[in-house]
Amino acid sequence: MGNIWVFLLQTLSVSLVAAVILLIKRLFEDTLSPRWQYGIWGLLALRTLLPVSMQRSIVFPLPLWIESLKTWGESGLNSAYTQAYEGLSIGHVIPWISRWPVSVTDGLFAVYAMGVGITLAWYGVGYLRLRLLLRKGKSVDEALAARIRKVAEAYDLSACPAIMVHGLSSAFVCGVLHPVMAVPSEGELDDKVILHELLHLRYRDGLQSIGWCLLRALHWCNPFLQLVCYRIHCDMESLCDQRVLERLEGEDRRQYGTILLNMANETYASMPGTTSISNGGKNISRRIAAIVRFKKYPKGMALVSVCILIVLAGPLLWGSNYAYGVELYEPGPRWRLEQSMAMTRLNRCTTMAGALDTYAKGLILENGIYMASASSLSRQKELAAQMEKASREEGWAVYHLEAGEEFDHLDREGGYSIWNLEKEVDESYSALLAFPIKYFPGTESETEYWELQKQSRTPLNVTLVVPVTVRFEDAWVVEESGERICTNQYYHICEDGELYPDGGGSPIPFLWTLQGEGKTGSVQMQQRVGYRVQNTTYLSDFGVSTEGFDVSPKVDAEFDEIYMWSLLEYVHDTEKEPQGPSNSFHCYLQYPEAEGDQWNTEMSMYNYNLHNNPWEGTLVTTDRTRIEPEKPQSDESGYYELPLQAKFALEWDGQLVDEILMEVEKDGRD
Amino acid sequence: MEETKLSKLIKGIAWFYVSIHFHINLGPWDILPDWGGYGYILLALPFLAKEASSARQLRLLTIVLTVWSGLCWIFARRIDGFPGMLGPFGPITESIITVITLYFHYQLLTDLAQIADNYQCSSGAWIRHLRTVRVLIGTMLALPISWESNGVTRSSFALLTVIQLGAALSVCRALFVLRKEHRLQR
Structure with missing residues (x-):
């Protein structure tokens, strides 16, 4: 990502996808479980990492709008990062400053890129400070450590070291490679809170929170995406609540809701690599609502949940097939x-x-x-x-x-x-x-x-x-x-x-000439090659179908047909082979195969009965050979490398009398 | 819930599956419109919810499908139909409707299978099986594949459509069997 316009396009595209996801989540709020509600954000994560397509857009023709805006904005600026008539292109989504900024738009991009760096640095410093703070904490007493181990064993989870920190309002897990559970030094820690944190550990939610913080950093100046990130974090906590509730029974479930309610007045600051049961008072109400719906989610919906994500992946990641512009x-x-x-x-x-x-x-x-x-x-x-x-x-x-x-x-x-x-x-x-x-x-x-x-x-x-x-x-x-x-x-x-x-003539010059000398005479063949893109269209008017030429441009067309046209002239040398054909004359062409030493026999190009037309010693004929564009000779561009050799086979009165090898003239093509 | 009502409801849902897969047109108008079927389900949901409580959650999705199919029916005379009228919003709206449809049928059939289990009818497993086939075929048909691009994709599309229709007919049959079993029990 090398200029402000591509960032604008990328951030607006990601925002549109986020808006559509929020709409779909609203529709399925009561029907699909928190697993799906959080899982669908995976599509947003992929969308954030993928460079936006210039040809497709999910709803609005954003690339066209931004390209037009760029032409207008860059006129007369002579920017270092892009020009008015330079096409938008995104190789990757990481901002990259190649040169010193020289214009207003360059400056804006430099500010954006610095903002990404500062946000990442702020997250990094915050995380380091937190780890330093945890180092100052005391190890939990043996009784609490035993309780954590007991909870982990009861629910088949892995435990992690715990630290007691003064002034904490609720427990949280910090770290990905060497996670630590921080617990408040005051008050009683409930087993359900321990279970919640151990489940965060089990599903590596700390690692996921790093990913979401990266999204926030890349789009630090987009307030809508910042709000979306809050929502994602809330959905992650709701999913963890769901996992806790699936493991609890009866009165424990009610008590778990009460624990969350008690956290409604707590403040919360998110850090990458950390997860906490408390994620702010505003989010607690949404989680309580999700808990209320816990029993109502229809069972056995896993298959359709995955199918919905698969169907949505196409339009959300690559845009819809709407041909804009x-x-x-x-x-x-x-x-x-x-x-x-x-x-x-x-x-x-x-x-x-x-x-x-x-x-x-x-x-x-x-x-x-x-x-x-x-x-x-x-x-x-x-x-x-x-x-x-x-x-x-x-x-x-x-x-x-x-x-x-x-x-x-x-x-x-x-x-x-x-x-x-x-x-x-x-x-x-x-x-x-x-x-x-x-x-x-x-x-x-x-x-x-x-x-x-x-x-x-x-x-x-x-x-x-x-x-x-x-x-x-x-x-x-x-x-x-x-x-x-x-x-x-x-x-x-x-x-x-x-x-x-003018029989056999054409305004198109021949590309080159192949020549050969045999024991019966000499042969010369001139060739040209025609390439065709399928442009025939059928128009129906009052029930009558007529053929027409499709004038709409096909920017990604392929060659549908390739034809090799040949004009061949064979002259019988009576000094070499005085005996010519008496009843019939037949000839055909052979071309070398793409692989190996084999020769591919083409259809007969000339068949002549001499009963009524005596042989005059010269043959002039034309041949048209259709070449499959898929053959290995075609390179990626669709260009067909023509064979530089051909064999002219001659049969007189049913007997093969000559096979003349023809090669391209030296001045024709090397 | 009176058993006669449940029988009638199952019969109605069986005919709903007929109506959304087979269409009889009089000029541009489909006389078996989808909105009629979805409207019927919308009215039937409260009764269905007494037997399978999760059916209640289908209300919002059924309203969306009824309105959508109604608008498509009204604007059927347009060459590009109602989605075409939505311009750039058309394709993404169609994708959202596709996923709603996938979910709607999956849950409706799940609820019907649960009702069959509640009454110890044998057709519950068969309905669940058809539900799975339907959702898989529906997902494959909704993938962004250019079905007209070559012979293989055209044949695949035809095959998937035939399986989809076969599954729809089987659902109708399974529901009539369920109704019969239920009446016999009664």
Whole structure:
């Protein structure tokens, strides 16, 4: 925990959980026993130790509120611990000061951190003073020591050394490793009070009180949590009362209540590592009420008590699944821009596929909020300024970010595709994002485009290719890395002015070429790789289901499919093997397995009957191989390391005549 | 307590279990609404408490469940239902209602099993067994698992739902057996 904002978020989150626990305890006050009433605070202890999630919140969108507040508060401060456009992050819950404070917010955090230290020191000094005071006490007389041993034996408990201290109002146990029971030197000590203290010892309540004091120290400036800690302590004592009552019978139970009533006027100061039967007059009344309910608690509720804790653990520890801030990605008023930008800093892309998906959709919708989610935090200020300017000067809704004139004719329903993802030497990745465009180079207007499409009798899917770099910073981020290319390679205009598809072509360049020489001829194969994120959505309108493109960003998307596209050319060398096929020609590809020396046979890529079509000595064909993203070749980012070798198997007239090993060209890829 | 009243009460609770697990809709309206069942239990609690005193403690929880199911029934026409209307409070409120429901049925069945024991009826152990199955299945179904994520989770969800329904039907049967045993004793 390195700045005041994350502390604010952590302490408010813990407070919300405490408030919900108090509400649930109120509902089950009469039905579930003190064991459960105290046990449920264990969830609060875990919540205190766990760093708060930035994506989920139990009730209110606290991370979003605090992030927005931080942007506002840190603007113009130039703090040492955080910046206005730096995302909130909590590695651990212990305050840590890395540098000298330079701003007001830095100073506040330093005060908080010092407060934690001072509170812990105060507890430590208080405990040491108490131990010193106990050293001055006298050992109890043999009669009392014998009574303590007798009580311990009667209830199968361990006894501990006892010290008689002058001026004490009631007994208590101090210490965890070497516990000591302090008893008042005046008055008669009741066996039930001894039993109570020995039960504290038995269940290590002193150790638990240290844990709760740590919670109090971490949230020393949160008065609500201080009150909650008092309540927790009271519940701990109520549980101990319950354990005492379970061991007592008839009149003893009534007398135990009377002992507690007699302590109603006593004051109490809690110290870590100590437990006492008296915990203040205000708490005694609550404990008496719990004792009154003792007989009423339904029996046999242990299983359902545990089940309730299990069900509550999810929402209380990790937050609910309520998707807050979704509306902040949509067009909104200008004053909401900072909140939307705050949302992008919280909702970072956790996967490479998620970053590419979010950035591509940002370009498609010209949505700057999407693009900011998938961009470096250092670009946040610049993107916000661009969006604000476009809104102020051109009247755009505040999320609008001009993607470039190439996107003016975008086919939004066509979505996008990812190509040729490749690992670079600096551990980043390069890729191509391809978008279908309803535009044809040379046409001046959309009308002219539609006229050309009418002539062609086929859709004109011209493609816009955007080269990008993807890398991991605080999250996966995308950056455009080269010139955008609007290509018409897929179609061409014939000399007669008609448009025809350019068979087998594609605007996407090949990633590399594999080549090989065999005994029958030579083969060359060019390859490109396509990655796909599932974005198909089905819309039902008047009972008719239509397929559409899901434009909502998926920051944690995975690659659902990977395709390897190959363009293969085989040339038969008649000088090497003059005898060609006479009846049939069949060929297929093999790729090396991830492990071992085995070759994986893919499906037949070409099967040719020569009865009607004589063999001309050259084969040009394409192949599409689907790769399972789960295969071991995929690294954690989802990147697929392509095989650098392939085998081209050739069968003539049913006989295997050649197996040509192809390898990547040296200038293609090392 | 008159035995005829107890018989009627057990029969009513058996039908309550039918009504909260099976629904007949007329348009958007469920004609076997849960709030009716919980309302019936709320009215029956004082009689039940004469046989099993801990049933009295269910009053607050029954009121909460009656009100909740009533609001859900009224706003059933909304796409996201009543919990959706609560916005960010919806998921945590649903979690609280889930634990109340778990506890409510667990204790109600425990009390019914105790009544069976009081009258030396054989169905007490069977009701306790069903109570345990119900609470375990209910807990598993309430875990934050994305049941639609893959084939295994979908199959598990279907299996758990079938067991849950089976347990509900068995509870009805056990309660009718209890009623029969009680009437025979009488």
